[in-house]
Amino acid sequence: EAGVTQFPSHSVIEKGQTVTLRCDPISGHDNLYWYRRVMGKEIKFLLHFVKESKQDESGMPNNRFLAERTGGTYSTLKVQPAELEDSGVYFCASSQDGLFYEQYFGPGTRLTVT
Amino acid sequence: AQSVTQLGSHVSVSEGALVLLRCNYSSSVPPYLFWYVQYPNQGLQLLLKYTSAATLVKGINGFEAEFKKSETSFHLTKPSAHMSDAAEYFCAVSISLGYSTLTFGKGTMLLVSP
Numbered sequence: 001e002a003g004v005t006q007f008p009s010h011s012v013i014e015k016g017q018t019v020t021l022r023c024d025p026i027s028g029h030d031n032l033y034w035y036r037r038v039m040g041k042e043i044k045f046l047l048h049f050v051k052e053s054k055q056d057e058s059g060m061p062n063n064r065f066l067a068e069r070t071g072g073t074y075s076t077l078k079v080q081p082a083e084l085e086d087s088g089v090y091f092c093a094s095s096q097d098g099l100f101y102e103q104y105f106g107p108g109t110r111l112t113v114t
Numbered sequence: 115a116q117s118v119t120q121l122g123s124h125v126s127v128s129e130g131a132l133v134l135l136r137c138n139y140s141s142s143v144p145p146y147l148f149w150y151v152q153y154p155n156q157g158l159q160l161l162l163k164y165t166s167a168a169t170l171v172k173g174i175n176g177f178e179a180e181f182k183k184s185e186t187s188f189h190l191t192k193p194s195a196h197m198s199d200a201a202e203y204f205c206a207v208s209i210s211l212g213y214s215t216l217t218f219g220k221g222t223m224l225l226v227s228p
Contacts (some may be wrong), residue, residue, distance in 0.1 A: 044218070093158075105150070
């Protein structure tokens with residue numbers, strides 16, 4: 001069974017540019033989460049999809065971040081325009097529906113904004 | 115609200131020595147607790163989880179953790195370190211196993227020397 005995949009693995013962009021990160025969850029997982037780790041800090045929750053609906057987006061830092069989940073399958077996280085403080089590793093995780101299923105994480109996308 | 119404190123950003127041990135990684139949590143409700151490991155260029159992998167069934171939890175690769183409510187701790191141990199254990203370890207808390215976001219500690223890098 002394929003795990004959670006993320007693309008790209010690394011991205012280096014200039015301040016003011018736009019970047020789109022993609023996450024493909026494990027097939028059949030209705031829950032999809034985005035987390036971010038800024039260097040030296042803890043991994044922090046950004047948002048949670050259940051199928052194509054945003055269940056919780058309380059962790060999104062500001063309106064420069066836009067997440068979508070097309071048809072309840074893959075998800076994208078767009079940062080527009082990117083700022084220096086957006087640099088970090090963005091993790092995606094997915095889980096099955098229900099109270100007892102753990103989250104499986106992807107390898108992350110390392111974003112560097114210069 | 116939940117929070118996690120991991121004592122020590124880096125822990126160094128010799129191969130064959132005891133591994134002890136510390137985690138203290140704060141939670142307003144009975145918590146679910148997790149330890150994740152991240153090897154270089156890989157996603158976070160679940161080592162073990164506490165779900166209130168037993169206070170001593172055994173995980174993969176010989177790791178175990180004990181939930182101590184009185185101390186609000188969930189320290190991770192392994193009797194004998196292997197070189198392959200070198201990785202970053204994250205303690206996390208949530209209020210449920212599914213549907214719920216994870217709150218992470220800052221992580222502890224385990225260094226194993228020959």
